[in-house]
Amino acid sequence: xxxxxxxxxxxxxxxxxxxxxxxxxxxxxxxxxxxxxxxxxxxxxxxxxxxxxxxxxxxxxxxxxxxxxxxxxxxxxxxxxxxxxxxxxxxxxxxxxxxxxxxxxxxxxxxxxxxxxxxxxxxxxxxxxxxxxxxxxxxxxxxxxxxxxxxxxxxxxxxxxxxxxxxxxxxxxxxxxxxxxxxxxxxxxxxxxxxxxxxxxxxxxxxxxxxxxxxxxxxxxxxxxxxxxxxxxxxxxxxxxxxxxxxxxxxxxxxxxxxxxxxxxxxxxxxxxxxxxxxxxxxxxxxxxxxxxxxxxxxxxxxxxxxxxxxxxxxxxxxxxxxxxxxxxxxxxxxxxxxxxxxxxxxxxxxxxxxxxxxxxxxxxxxxxxxxxxxxxxxxxxxxxxxxxxxxxxxxxxxxxxxxxxxxx
Numbered sequence: 001x002x003x004x005x006x007x008x009x010x011x012x013x014x015x016x017x018x019x020x021x022x023x024x025x026x027x028x029x030x031x032x033x034x035x036x037x038x039x040x041x042x043x044x045x046x047x048x049x050x051x052x053x054x055x056x057x058x059x060x061x062x063x064x065x066x067x068x069x070x071x072x073x074x075x076x077x078x079x080x081x082x083x084x085x086x087x088x089x090x091x092x093x094x095x096x097x098x099x100x101x102x103x104x105x106x107x108x109x110x111x112x113x114x115x116x117x118x119x120x121x122x123x124x125x126x127x128x129x130x131x132x133x134x135x136x137x138x139x140x141x142x143x144x145x146x147x148x149x150x151x152x153x154x155x156x157x158x159x160x161x162x163x164x165x166x167x168x169x170x171x172x173x174x175x176x177x178x179x180x181x182x183x184x185x186x187x188x189x190x191x192x193x194x195x196x197x198x199x200x201x202x203x204x205x206x207x208x209x210x211x212x213x214x215x216x217x218x219x220x221x222x223x224x225x226x227x228x229x230x231x232x233x234x235x236x237x238x239x240x241x242x243x244x245x246x247x248x249x250x251x252x253x254x255x256x257x258x259x260x261x262x263x264x265x266x267x268x269x270x271x272x273x274x275x276x277x278x279x280x281x282x283x284x285x286x287x288x289x290x291x292x293x294x295x296x297x298x299x300x301x302x303x304x305x306x307x308x309x310x311x312x313x314x315x316x317x318x319x320x321x322x323x324x325x326x327x328x329x330x331x332x333x334x335x336x337x338x339x340x341x342x343x344x345x346x347x348x349x350x351x352x353x354x355x356x357x358x359x360x361x362x363x364x365x366x367x368x369x370x371x372x373x374x375x376x377x378x379x380x381x382x383x384x385x386x387x388x389x390x391x392x393x394x395x396x397x398x399x400x401x402x403x404x405x406x407x408x409x
Contacts, residue, residue: 004136004179006035007325008129013039015125016100020093023079023104023116026129027259027284028200031179032105035129036075040103046070049077056081063088072101080106080208086119093123109208109257128259131177131285133321134169134407138162146322146409148347148354148384148402153394156408164392164405166362170302173314174295176287186297193291197221201260209254216241220251224261224281225292229309229316231278231336232263252281259284264316267333267346271378274338282313284320289313311360311406315388316345318409319356323347335374343371352383356404362390369401 008024012035016022024032037047048070050056059066059082067088070076079085089102102124106112116124135141144155162168175181178196181189197218205211223240227233238248255261263279283289290310295301301310316332323330330349336342347354355372357364364387375382386402388409395403 001179001183003034003038004031004132005139005141006031006129007133007136007141007321008127009035009039011127011325011327015127016103018099019123019125020096020099021089021102021104021120021124022100023106023124023126024129025106025113025126025259027107027131028204029178029180029196030129030131030259030285032129033075033077034179036103036105040075043073045103046072046074047077048074050081051078060084067092072096073098073103074101075103075105077105078107079104080109080112083112083115086115090119090123093120107204107208107258128324130259130317130321130324131287132179132182133177133318134172135318137172137177137182142408145326145328148356148386148404150384150394150396150402153402153404153408157394157405160405160407162407164390164407166302166360166390167298169311169314169390169406170298170307173286173310174290174298174301176285176290178285178287181287189287190291190296193288196288197292201258204258205251205254208257209251211251211254216243217251220248221255222292224252224255225283225289227281228283228289228293228306229312230281231276232281260288262317262320264345265333267335269378269380272337272374276336276338280334282316284317286310286314286317308360312344312358315358315406315409318406319345319347322409337374341371341374343374347383348380349383352381354383355385357387359387359389362392364389364403366397366403369397372401 026032048055050059063085072092140159142156142159144152181192184192202214205217211217220237220241223237234245234248238245256263262282262284264282265279266276268275290301301307319332328349330347333346334344335346343355344358345356353375357368368387372385384400386404388404388406391403391405397403
């Protein structure tokens with residue numbers, strides 16, 4: 001299988017030339033190791049994986065000997081298995097002026113991240129890699145930053161050879177972005193996700209969360225998939241898995257740490273009263289979500305009752321990837337008040353809020369943008385926004401908003 005260029009490569013190399021250690025977090029099998037090995041080609045860089053039990057025992061029991069055996073510059077895979085190495089990494093960093101000595105991968109578990117941030121503050125850059133975006137699969141990369149202005153959207157449109165197409169989009173949503181399933185047929189894809197859940201996920205939740213009740217955890221996973229693109233309801237999740245609500249909260253946090261789900265936080269502002277405090281639940285990989293909900297083909301998903309929810313999940317996660325790999329950081333939230341007035345996504349950057357609605361339609365109602373006037377009541381500036389949808393080309397709605405084809409995100 002030929003290598004697929006990842007959107008994170010630019011940022012990773014940039015940070016590696018600045019920090020002495022760089023950590024890539026993300027779910028299992030999204031391509032962290034493949035990317036690092038690709039970027040290390042031609043370098044004299046040691047590779048070691050702590051998935052290997054013998055190596056892991058050495059790392060945990062004798063970090064000094066570990067680094068005498070495996071000398072930097074080095075790639076260390078699955079660093080979360082041996083947090084004992086962080087102290088030694090710190091010492092090596094402090095005794096060297098060389099940048100990019102340590103390239104690390106791991107899943108973003110709460111305890112490990114706390115450990116990393118405390119021990120290696122100022123010495124480490126931390127980034128997250130997600131499964132393949134639609135652009136990465138198609139080899140498309142945009143030069144212009146995404147600011148939702150008509151100019152930048154038209155500039156991006158020039159890069160797109162293929163028209164926005166619903167079948168094409170749902171093929172990506174149904175298949176997901178795990179590199180292994182790119183060319184898999186239906187039966188292989190089914191088997192892949194089955195073993196992904198049984199092998200990686202169940203092993204990780206046992207290792208990290210001490211969860212051994214795999215039957216209940218599997219029910220919990222399925223319940224999460226059924227709630228995709230909705231506000232988290234801990235009672236529903238707890239009832240489905242026959243567990244207590246505090247346990248449901250803990251399990252969801254665990255899935256978040258393992259890069260399986262993404263919780264979109266609600267927008268908070270003191271000037272706007274009565275805003276919701278509940279996050280919305282999305283899957284970092286829509287293919288895994290479709291598998292868990294037993295959507296067996298692309299077409300049944302595309303024509304099914306949940307298609308709008310999956311489309312929303314897809315757009316939110318593509319936005320997430322865009323900003324995770326871009327030069328400028330942005331904060332993603334959603335808006336909902338006590339009158340149930342909702343705006344799907346707020347992109348907050350440079351003290352501006354870009355409001356976005358997400359619609360599976362190719363011809364959504366332009367009056368949706370009237371809702372954005374709620375932002376004019378607060379001190380923060382309203383930036384360009386619009387409706388992300390299945391339209392084929394960018395169409396202005398008013399001076400601040402456009403119909404935005406979802407393939408430009």
